[in-house]
Amino acid sequence: MANKVLIKGTFLDEISHDIPHQNWSEKEWSTDFKHMKSAGIDKVILIRSGYKNWITYPSKVLTMEEKAIPPYTDLVGMFLRLSEENEMDFYFGLYDSGKYWTSGAYEKEVRLNRKVIDEVWEHYGNSKAFKGWYLSQECNRNIGGIIDLYTGLGQYCKQVSGGLPVLISPYIDGVKNISQYRNQSHREKSISLDEHFKTWESIFKGIRESVDVVAFQDGHVDYKQLEDFIKVNKSLADQNGITSWINSETFDRDMPIKFLPIKWDKLRYKLETAAQAGISEAITFEFSHFMSPQSAYLQAWHLYHRYLEYLNEKK
Numbered sequence: 001m002a003n004k005v006l007i008k009g010t011f012l013d014e015i016s017h018d019i020p021h022q023n024w025s026e027k028e029w030s031t032d033f034k035h036m037k038s039a040g041i042d043k044v045i046l047i048r049s050g051y052k053n054w055i056t057y058p059s060k061v062l063t064m065e066e067k068a069i070p071p072y073t074d075l076v077g078m079f080l081r082l083s084e085e086n087e088m089d090f091y092f093g094l095y096d097s098g099k100y101w102t103s104g105a106y107e108k109e110v111r112l113n114r115k116v117i118d119e120v121w122e123h124y125g126n127s128k129a130f131k132g133w134y135l136s137q138e139c140n141r142n143i144g145g146i147i148d149l150y151t152g153l154g155q156y157c158k159q160v161s162g163g164l165p166v167l168i169s170p171y172i173d174g175v176k177n178i179s180q181y182r183n184q185s186h187r188e189k190s191i192s193l194d195e196h197f198k199t200w201e202s203i204f205k206g207i208r209e210s211v212d213v214v215a216f217q218d219g220h221v222d223y224k225q226l227e228d229f230i231k232v233n234k235s236l237a238d239q240n241g242i243t244s245w246i247n248s249e250t251f252d253r254d255m256p257i258k259f260l261p262i263k264w265d266k267l268r269y270k271l272e273t274a275a276q277a278g279i280s281e282a283i284t285f286e287f288s289h290f291m292s293p294q295s296a297y298l299q300a301w302h303l304y305h306r307y308l309e310y311l312n313e314k315k
């Protein structure tokens with residue numbers, strides 16, 4: 001049997017701006033953390049602490065500066081409690097304005113998030129589960145000042161927290177890089193492997209002192225291209241002293257319905273392809289919607305059981 005890459009972490013998508021919200025309370029989240037632990041997950045990553053007006057904790061910074069709507073439940077505090085109870089590491093995802101960095105005003109995104117970092121570390125930094133940071137501004141090319149954004153935010157996270165690791169999860173500008181608001185699942189043009197190499201050679205060189213772990217999303221290229229892109233990504237990360245994971249998506253990009261749980265054969269193929277390319281660990285976007293026994297999607301229950309069978313197979 002092929003070598004295994006196992007899913008050791010999952011994003012927590014509590015803002016849910018393009019996936020239906022499941023309206024869970026702490027009771028349901030507590031059950032889900034136990035399901036995660038049963039599947040071998042030992043880390044959770046808050047994909048973003050806020051997006052535009054919606055936020056996950058009562059932030060004075062974001063309510064004052066962005067007119068954000070405070071949550072009725074402090075989700076960051078809840079996730080940290082559940083992480084401690086289940087002996088999981090928690091990575092805090094920064095705020096995504098949805099406007100500043102995407103329009104080229106990355107300096108404003110950095111200034112705003114520096115205040116968020118200070119606020120969050122003051123309120124939650126004493127939690128023993130708080131083990132790292134996630135830079136939520138995802139990219140596929142060297143545009144919009146992304147190197148300076150990653151460098152500025154990554155270094156500040158480390159400075160404030162005494163060097164806790166910083167994670168990013170970029171994506172590939174492949175044939176499946178299509179807006180979730182369109183029916184198409186594929187497009188004609190895709191970035192070439194050589195162009196992708198040159199783009200990320202420059203980005204990695206610029207961020208290597210500020211980012212510790214990279215987990216490229218694995219869903220934007222054809223399956224037949226996947227191993228080549230993973231090998232390039234890992235080689236570049238290795239050259240710059242950055243650890244490589246894979247973000248093995250548990251939703252399917254191959255159909256016009258955005259988004260449903262992925263077919264098990266596809267997920268297994270991606271995990272084993274990552275293993276062949278030298279990756280040692282996977283995280284996923286994301287367990288609670290697409291792989292949990294209590295997901296709103298019934299297919300997720302079956303994906304969970306297929307994965308547990310795989311997890312328990314003898315080598």
